[in-house]
Amino acid sequence: MLEVAALACRRGDRHLFSDLSLTVRPRTLLHVRGRNGSGKTTLLRALSGLLRPETGSIRWRGEDIHHLGDDFNRDLLYFGHLNGIKADLTGLENLRVMATLDQDPASDDDILDALEHIGLGGFEDLPTRMLSQGQKKRVALARLILSNAPLWILDEPFTALDSDAVHLLQTLISKQVADGGTVVLTTHQEVELTRGQIQRLTLGAHDTDMQEPAEEAPSNEGSAPPC
């Protein structure tokens, strides 16, 4: 369970949000929305432990994420804006490095299967600088197929994907939630689940809501009043 209490973040001299409190339970997707510059990436980086909030706390399984350190990193898959793909490495090599950094071991056979599954069979030995934007994104998304992390934090994962890849990503997210995982993501498109619950948070506004199907009643809702 991810618990956020009285969180406030600023970038430069701008207060982005304050007094943000919410709980994201297992089998739940938190969809963070908001206009450009409202602080979605900042919030996701804070939830990933990459950025210290100004005030407030973030707890994972009851412990402060900054105290958990490596134990938290092992449970987390963070997917940032920039994919984390190294241009001179092949898809196979990139995924080997990512699996090591994620502390989530994967054999070459597993990686090749994941690349095949994500539609990159035949491209695994090309340096990723020779791939299209969407193909690079697919290499990064193959991490999700290989991941055993219970917590996924995904910043704009649908960008640059064609409709087949969007569908595949929807399926992966849905499976992660159905299997008992927690997903936090930002996207400007709607996300659907087959099982589990969607919780929504809109930064810079007061309209938070919950969407069916809700198998378990939420203990609370997110709130992020504008500063």
Ligand SMILES: Nc1ncnc2c1ncn2[C@@H]1O[C@H](COP(=O)(O)OP(=O)(O)OP(=O)(O)O)[C@@H](O)[C@H]1O
């Ligand atoms: N390193 C930084 N230093 C100063 N200000 C920053 C920094 N990074 C982001 N900001 C500012 O913080 C604000 C929020 O940025 P953030 O990237 O969190 O927004 P966002 O909601 O993810 O936006 P978008 O939808 O455009 O991706 C922006 O006004 C941005 O200019």
